[in-house]
Amino acid sequence: MNNARDIGDVLLKVEDISLSFGGVQALTDVTFEVRAREVLGIIGPNGAGKSSMLNVINGFYHPDKGRITYKGTTRTKMRPHEAARQGIARTFQNIALFKGMSTLDNIMTGRNTMMHRNFLWQALYLGPARTEELEHRRAVERIIDFLEIEAIRKTPVGRLPYGLQKRVELGRALAAEPELLLLDEPMAGMNLEEKEDMCRFILDVNDEFGTTIALIEHDMAVVMDICDRVVVLDYGRKIADGSPDAVRTNQDVIDAYLGVSHD
Amino acid sequence: MLYREAGQFKTSYAKDQAVFPIIQDRWFIALILVVAYGVVPFVANEYWLQAVLIPFLIFALAAIGLNLLTGYAGQLSLGTGAFMAVGAYATYKITTAFPEINILVVFVMSGFVAAGVGVVFGIPSLRIKGFYLAVATLAAQFFILWLFNKVGWFYNDNPSGTITAPPRTFLGIMVTGPEATAETRYLISLTFLVIFALLAKNLVRGRIGRAWMAIRDMDVAAEIIGIRPLQTKLLAFAISSFYCGVAGAMTVFLWLGSAETEAFDIFVSFQVLFMVIIGGLGSILGSILGAAFITLVPIFLTNAPALVNLPMPTDLGKHIEEIIFGGMIIFFLIVEPNGFARLWQIAKEKLRRWPFPY
Numbered sequence: 249m250n251n252a253r254d255i256g257d258v259l260l261k262v263e264d265i266s267l268s269f270g271g272v273q274a275l276t277d278v279t280f281e282v283r284a285r286e287v288l289g290i291i292g293p294n295g296a297g298k299s300s301m302l303n304v305i306n307g308f309y310h311p312d313k314g315r316i317t318y319k320g321t322t323r324t325k326m327r328p329h330e331a332a333r334q335g336i337a338r339t340f341q342n343i344a345l346f347k348g349m350s351t352l353d354n355i356m357t358g359r360n361t362m363m364h365r366n367f368l369w370q371a372l373y374l375g376p377a378r379t380e381e382l383e384h385r386r387a388v389e390r391i392i393d394f395l396e397i398e399a400i401r402k403t404p405v406g407r408l409p410y411g412l413q414k415r416v417e418l419g420r421a422l423a424a425e426p427e428l429l430l431l432d433e434p435m436a437g438m439n440l441e442e443k444e445d446m447c448r449f450i451l452d453v454n455d456e457f458g459t460t461i462a463l464i465e466h467d468m469a470v471v472m473d474i475c476d477r478v479v480v481l482d483y484g485r486k487i488a489d490g491s492p493d494a495v496r497t498n499q500d501v502i503d504a505y506l507g508v509s510h511d
Numbered sequence: 512m513l514y515r516e517a518g519q520f521k522t523s524y525a526k527d528q529a530v531f532p533i534i535q536d537r538w539f540i541a542l543i544l545v546v547a548y549g550v551v552p553f554v555a556n557e558y559w560l561q562a563v564l565i566p567f568l569i570f571a572l573a574a575i576g577l578n579l580l581t582g583y584a585g586q587l588s589l590g591t592g593a594f595m596a597v598g599a600y601a602t603y604k605i606t607t608a609f610p611e612i613n614i615l616v617v618f619v620m621s622g623f624v625a626a627g628v629g630v631v632f633g634i635p636s637l638r639i640k641g642f643y644l645a646v647a648t649l650a651a652q653f654f655i656l657w658l659f660n661k662v663g664w665f666y667n668d669n670p671s672g673t674i675t676a677p678p679r680t681f682l683g684i685m686v687t688g689p690e691a692t693a694e695t696r697y698l699i700s701l702t703f704l705v706i707f708a709l710l711a712k713n714l715v716r717g718r719i720g721r722a723w724m725a726i727r728d729m730d731v732a733a734e735i736i737g738i739r740p741l742q743t744k745l746l747a748f749a750i751s752s753f754y755c756g757v758a759g760a761m762t763v764f765l766w767l768g769s770a771e772t773e774a775f776d777i778f779v780s781f782q783v784l785f786m787v788i789i790g791g792l793g794s795i796l797g798s799i800l801g802a803a804f805i806t807l808v809p810i811f812l813t814n815a816p817a818l819v820n821l822p823m824p825t826d827l828g829k830h831i832e833e834i835i836f837g838g839m840i841i842f843f844l845i846v847e848p849n850g851f852a853r854l855w856q857i858a859k860e861k862l863r864r865w866p867f868p869y
């Protein structure tokens with residue numbers, strides 16, 4: 249497994265996060281940390297609050313209570329585009345690609361925040377704007393090679409099969425060269441072969457670029473295989489946090505998955 | 512020459528990123544430009560220039576403007592006529608106050624004025640979408656025209672309430688006013704369209720175009736990858752209104768010669784919207800094709816019956832025109848939202864594979 253990589257200091261820390269939607273308490277006092285360069289798995293039964301947790305981390309939901317410390321800076325509120333600019337990228341449970349755009353354009357859009365030439369240069373498409381565009385095109389082509397999606401470069405993503413769309417979405421997130429990558433069920437709905445490919449990409453990203461990854465996944469075999477550490481949520485509360493092996497044998501976790509009633 | 516991509520290997524990303532990566536396309540565009548500049552002004556008569564070609568060029572520019580906003584950035588607008596009016600009235604005010612500024616420069620300055628007004632009326636787009644935004648832009652349409660009618664300052668208190676193009680020259684040649692020839696006005700309109708179409712194409716294939724399309728396709732995801740919705744939408748309103756403003760200035764100064772606010776009423780807004788829908792949402796070429804279609808069909812319907820000796824009352828022609836437009840809009844909205852531009856692309860793909868069907 250990944251023990252060879254050296255896992256660093258705390259990159260992200262969430263403390264006492266609570267979030268509710270009207271009457272529904274999605275998260276209650278959740279605290280955990282993500283260390284630099286680790287692959288953290290977030291698991292839990294349906295409706296446990298996993299997606300909500302990612303949404304809180306990248307500023308899409310604002311928690312009712314709690315603190316988020318990212319790279320040493322504590323904040324309570326943040327807009328998603330600010331999170332993006334600070335190096336947090338993510339993919340969605342229900343694919344959120346730009347359907348009318350090609351694979352290439354989708355991934356290029358992931359680098360939009362790194363491009364700075366103003367619209368006048370862009371309109372002229374001369375000098376700096378052109379150089380900038382080509383530079384980013386080169387970087388995007390490296391991602392396309394890495395994800396082995398050369399053949400669908402110019403295809404509008406709306407026409408791609410589900411598994412490839414997931415891969416393009418990962419490409420778009422990677423294009424931003426994130427420090428923290430949040431993946432919401434990257435392997436949902438895939439067949440075994442596609443899952444193996446996706447696992448390989450995730451581990452390679454982690455290995456080659458040192459990207460910290462927090463991923464939500466239902467497939468236990470995958471989680472046990474690729475995660476360094478696992479956080480378990482149930483009914484919006486954290487019920488376990490530790491190595492895959494420790495979590496697997498934890499009685500609370502087994503109960504949660506078997507649906508043992510709560511007191 | 513066969514239309515083939517084979518053998519044209521794109522050896523660099525720069526070549527792959529070009530506007531017309533296929534050589535036959537470049538030849539085709541070059542040919543059109545040669546004809547438009549070198550042949551048309553010498554063979555077209557006054558009627559063709561004044562009634563067909565000049566309005567076509569101007570509407571094509573306005574359609575590109577609206578397509579940037581609606582087709583690329585996904586913000587529906589029914590205020591095109593009003594933004595064109597802003598350009599026209601701004602040109603009138605600036606050129607009557609400062610006759611020494613070159614009129615073509617004034618067109619561009621008026622574009623910036625229209626851009627500013629467009630931004631103001633684009634602010635609601637941050638909160639509202641689709642149908643509701645269309646209603647907000649409709650309010651702009653009525654408010655702006657009402658203002659231009661009501662406040663005499665905008666038409667220099669001219670008793671007739673119209674704005675009239677004063678005689679202005681460019682490089683010693685008369686370009687506006689009654690003495691400007693149709694050929695000159697045609698060439699100026701053509702040049703504006705060529706330059707601004709190219710600039711628009713550059714914008715949409717770069718960072719800004721991608722940001723617009725991202726907002727259009729899924730604004731939530733766009734924000735999560737770092738695109739700021741407010742700036743992106745307002746930039747779309749600004750640039751779109753700039754194009755419409757310049758087109759509006761050209762409407763009065765290169766085409767009609769004088770006009771009242773009626774020249775920019777709600778029907779103009781719809782007409783430009785139809786051009787964009789028929790030509791293809793999200794396509795610069797489509798905007799031009801749509802403008803050509805909508806300006807040519809009425810001309811065809813007025814002239815064709817006479818050619819085959821079929822007497823047709825004018826109002827019948829008008830009705831047929833409306834039926835054709837209505838039918839086509841329904842067809843394109845339901846069957847092919849990418850309009851003529853997409854049909855053109857399909858035809859090219861077929862041609863590329865010809866003579867093999869697959």
Ligand SMILES: Nc1ncnc2c1ncn2[C@@H]1O[C@H](COP(=O)(O)OP(=O)(O)OP(=O)(O)O)[C@@H](O)[C@H]1O
Nearest residue numbers: 269272274292293294295296297298299300301341
């Ligand atoms: N935008 C929202 N509005 C209202 N309720 C919401 C919203 N988002 C999430 N919830 C509720 O919060 C709870 C947690 O949802 P969340 O999507 O985070 O669960 P999850 O762990 O990701 O589940 P799954 O495994 O099904 O994806 C659920 O009860 C859900 O109905």
Ligand SMILES: [Mg+2]
Nearest residue numbers: 298299300341
């Ligand atoms: Mg979820």
